[in-house]
Amino acid sequence: MDPFRRRTLELSPSRLVAAARSVLPFIAVLGVALGVHALLYRWQIDDGGVFFYSKILMDIGISIILAVSLTMVNGFTGQFSIGHAGFMAVGAYTGGVVTYYGAMKLFDPANFAAGYLSRSLPMDGPLFGAADGLFLAACLAAGLLAAGLGYLVGLPSLRLRGDYLAIVTLGFGEIVRVIIERSRNVLPDAEAAAKVPAAALPLHVGGASGFTGLQPFTSPFWVILLAGLTVVFAWRLKYSSLGRAMISIREDEIASQSMGVHVTRLKVMAFVVAAFFAGVAGCLYAHQTGIQLTPKDLAFQKSFDIVIMVVLGGMGSISGAVLAAAFVTALPEWLREPTSVWMYGLIALCVVAVFADRRLRAALWVVGLTAGAELLLTVARRAGIELSQYRMIIYALMLILVMIIRPQGLLGLNEVWEIGPFRRLRRTPVAPARGAAAPAGPGGSP
Amino acid sequence: MAEAGAMLEVRDLHVGYGAIRALHGVSISVQKGQIVTLIGCNGAGKSTTLRTISGLLKPTAGSITFEGRSIVGMPPHQIVRLGLAQSPEGRGVFANMTVDENLALGAAIRSDRDGIAADRERCLDLFPRLRERLRQNAGTMSGGEQQMLAMARALMARPKLLLLDEPSLGLAPQLVQTIFSIIREINARGTTILLVEQNATMALEVASYAYVLETGRIAMADSARVLERSDAVRKAYLGVG
Numbered sequence: 001m002d003p004f005r006r007r008t009l010e011l012s013p014s015r016l017v018a019a020a021r022s023v024l025p026f027i028a029v030l031g032v033a034l035g036v037h038a039l040l041y042r043w044q045i046d047d048g049g050v051f052f053y054s055k056i057l058m059d060i061g062i063s064i065i066l067a068v069s070l071t072m073v074n075g076f077t078g079q080f081s082i083g084h085a086g087f088m089a090v091g092a093y094t095g096g097v098v099t100y101y102g103a104m105k106l107f108d109p110a111n112f113a114a115g116y117l118s119r120s121l122p123m124d125g126p127l128f129g130a131a132d133g134l135f136l137a138a139c140l141a142a143g144l145l146a147a148g149l150g151y152l153v154g155l156p157s158l159r160l161r162g163d164y165l166a167i168v169t170l171g172f173g174e175i176v177r178v179i180i181e182r183s184r185n186v187l188p189d190a191e192a193a194a195k196v197p198a199a200a201l202p203l204h205v206g207g208a209s210g211f212t213g214l215q216p217f218t219s220p221f222w223v224i225l226l227a228g229l230t231v232v233f234a235w236r237l238k239y240s241s242l243g244r245a246m247i248s249i250r251e252d253e254i255a256s257q258s259m260g261v262h263v264t265r266l267k268v269m270a271f272v273v274a275a276f277f278a279g280v281a282g283c284l285y286a287h288q289t290g291i292q293l294t295p296k297d298l299a300f301q302k303s304f305d306i307v308i309m310v311v312l313g314g315m316g317s318i319s320g321a322v323l324a325a326a327f328v329t330a331l332p333e334w335l336r337e338p339t340s341v342w343m344y345g346l347i348a349l350c351v352v353a354v355f356a357d358r359r360l361r362a363a364l365w366v367v368g369l370t371a372g373a374e375l376l377l378t379v380a381r382r383a384g385i386e387l388s389q390y391r392m393i394i395y396a397l398m399l400i401l402v403m404i405i406r407p408q409g410l411l412g413l414n415e416v417w418e419i420g421p422f423r424r425l426r427r428t429p430v431a432p433a434r435g436a437a438a439p440a441g442p443g444g445s446p
Numbered sequence: 447m448a449e450a451g452a453m454l455e456v457r458d459l460h461v462g463y464g465a466i467r468a469l470h471g472v473s474i475s476v477q478k479g480q481i482v483t484l485i486g487c488n489g490a491g492k493s494t495t496l497r498t499i500s501g502l503l504k505p506t507a508g509s510i511t512f513e514g515r516s517i518v519g520m521p522p523h524q525i526v527r528l529g530l531a532q533s534p535e536g537r538g539v540f541a542n543m544t545v546d547e548n549l550a551l552g553a554a555i556r557s558d559r560d561g562i563a564a565d566r567e568r569c570l571d572l573f574p575r576l577r578e579r580l581r582q583n584a585g586t587m588s589g590g591e592q593q594m595l596a597m598a599r600a601l602m603a604r605p606k607l608l609l610l611d612e613p614s615l616g617l618a619p620q621l622v623q624t625i626f627s628i629i630r631e632i633n634a635r636g637t638t639i640l641l642v643e644q645n646a647t648m649a650l651e652v653a654s655y656a657y658v659l660e661t662g663r664i665a666m667a668d669s670a671r672v673l674e675r676s677d678a679v680r681k682a683y684l685g686v687g
Binding site: 241244245247248251252254255256257258259260261262263264412413 | 500501502521522523526527531532533534538539540541542543547550551552554555596599600603
């Protein structure tokens with residue numbers, strides 16, 4: 001088959017192939033989520049310590065949803081939003097209201113129990129409880145309400161760009177926080193809830209002291225499933241014509257308009273979709289074990305954490321956002337009990353030696369950074385400094401370093417498989433020109 | 447020349463940037479199948495005229511009709527849909543995207559995959575250099591190659607009328623020749639072209655009709671052959687006499 005014909009087939013597969021291609025990743029995600037959930041669930045009977053890892057895993061998963069969704073706004077369309085935690089807060093409280101008051105109104109408390117899918121720790125309960133369904137509904141409601149607000153915030157973004165848009169999104173996050181802080185006390189039981197009209201229930205979410213009494217429905221299953229869905233969605237979006245049009249807005253808005261791209265619609269669409277996933281992440285966050293949901297924790301600081309992940313990973317890179325989300329989330333845990341880093345340095349050195357484009361330069365950076373980190377650790381240990389308290393300073397230093405070494409972030413717009421030797425492998429010769437390839441070309445370059 | 451049935455008819459166009467008025471009543475008409483050029487100095491309002499036609503700027507007064515339909519106030523993405531594509535000034539390629547992705551974006555308004563694939567082939571035949579660089583990021587190419595890409599990208603929308611904004615800007619003289627021969631070729635294949643140029647010599651050579659723009663007004667309008675020989679144009683724009 002001649003290359004051009006093959007390329008055409010690749011671009012326009014038959015309906016059946018296209019459908020299978022669309023569904024496959026989702027089935028894979030479901031399988032992985034079930035598998036990991038089952039493994040962790042089993043291990044926790046043997047060793048209580050594993051729960052620590054499943055907790056970190058869930059933290060990372062939630063961060064991945066947040067970072068990947070923000071990538072759609074900041075990375076694809078190039079709008080600088082720093083209010084992502086606002087959408088997360090909206091989702092968290094919406095989800096909380098649905099599970100907390102929904103359980104009171106809809107179910108008999110005696111029968112209401114979390115099923116296998118919504119439990120991180122082995123305990124008594126049915127395989128599939130009513131709670132599973134309610135929790136899923138809560139996540140959906142959280143996403144939809146956040147998406148609605150995303151539409152409202154996306155609208156001014158049509159007129160604003162750069163710093164001005166950043167200020168609007170920042171303001172949005174703060175407005176959400178202040179409104180939640182002004183809410184009334186949580187109603188302790190069904191009896192108290194019965195005295196309040198159903199429509200007023202969302203007003204009782206605990207104010208500044210937090211939404212107490214939420215049940216820990218968030219399990220590795222839900223987190224992996226939803227994080228996986230987010231990544232697959234973002235990935236398919238990025239490589240669709242829609243995603244390409246979004247990225248073209250970031251590259252050059254005027255040229256993009258001249259190509260007939262509906263710039264305003266795509267900008268708002270990016271906001272809405274990103275807000276939806278942030279809302280879902282908020283719902284997962286709210287129902288985590290050991291989390292007290294307070295508006296303070298979902299304020300500017302949180303937004304900034306997410307922005308750091310996106311910038312570190314590379315604006316517009318999904319795999320970069322995933323890696324950075326895992327790194328930034330795991331870092332505080334590591335700082336709490338820092339271990340020596342030379343081992344990681346060695347691994348990084350091996351990776352760099354094989355994959356980097358400019359090996360010597362990259363290797364020197366790795367050696368320098370490892371030595372620097374080791375020095376910092378030693379000094380901190382000698383001086384008795386608790387490093388985890390200086391988390392923000394370390395983030396800031398990391399950002400500055402990244403801006404100096406790699407201003408485009410870890411991966412830039414690329415994905416992991418598009419750099420280094422992967423790219424060299426993928427760079428198959430392009431269909432040759434019919435007739436002579438005309439190496440000099442007419443005129444040559446200036 | 448402003449007879450009925452013109453493909454593009456611009457009448458008495460007034461455009462301003464805030465308080466500064468850039469165009470004071472520009473009238474242009476483009477017949478189907480022609481190459482019409484708009485020449486003039488820096489700041490004469492050439493690009494402003496093009497940007498207004500493609501909907502990127504809103505006129506304060508005047509009318510623009512394309513194939514009998516008024517397109518004043520229409521958003522740019524709808525104007526592209528009518529068959530009016532622009533290759534923006536300064537090339538405006540998407541630097542961090544590959545040549546292939548740039549071409550795909552040119553067809554952003556289309557969904558006929560077979561047609562797009564065929565047009566992609568046609569564009570690559572027209573600009574063989576782009577074929578060698580399909581997987582390369584557009585920003586890493588030379589200025590001439592970027593210009594070729596910008597033109598090819600605009601052609602991917604399969605426009606009836608192609609608006610070219612300074613295609614020779616910043617290119618080596620030899621390459622300018624190539625670009626203009628391709629412009630002729632595009633026109634010969636049936637695309638009407640409105641060409642904005644500072645390089646009056648080349649523009650008048652390929653065009654059949656020309657307008658000379660001076661400080662936001664049409665100073666002269668005639669067939670390109672006549673203007674080439676006019677003393678005023680030769681002195682002011684062709685650097686002769």
